[in-house]
Amino acid sequence: MADVTRIDIDGSEVDMDAGQRLLYRGELFTGEVEERLGDALVSLDSYVAGVQHGRSREWYKDGTLRSEATAREGRPAGVSREWHANGTLAAEVVFAEDGPTVLSDRRWDEEGRPTKNWRKSEE
Structure with a gap:
């Protein structure tokens, strides 16, 4: 390799x-x-x-993971995650594999309590 x-x-x-x-x-x-x-x-x-x-x-400067995502030809794709500075999951957004369409968006506060839970409706 x-x-x-x-x-x-x-x-x-x-x-x-x-x-x-x-x-x-x-x-x-x-x-x-x-x-x-x-x-x-x-x-x-x-x-x-x-x-x-x-x-x-x-x-974060202390080495704690802040976010991870994937890009395809400059556009978000797949799952994107963000964490609060205390290490608690802050957001998880799922994008379509072929572009920036958001399929779901979930968010949590620093204590891990849900603050948003949105999913694209299937039409």
Whole structure:
């Protein structure tokens, strides 16, 4: 298996083109893009040919997982989850696999109590 290229989003050789695609050293980037706050990794996203595609994760500065999602050709797909800083699940949104259509949206407060439970009706 080939090594995955990982770059820092704040690096001097990182740019965006007119189509909002990610460039590294002037070329469309394929690999992982990280963002750090000091020594802490706070986000890690996968890109293919300059477009977000694959797994996306964010962490709080203390290392607690903040969110995880999947993108397909720059659009959300599948299940997206967010957590409160205390580690309690905050949101779970399910997207259609072929685009940004939301199929369900569930949310919880910091104590784990449901605050929203929405599901797309089947018409």
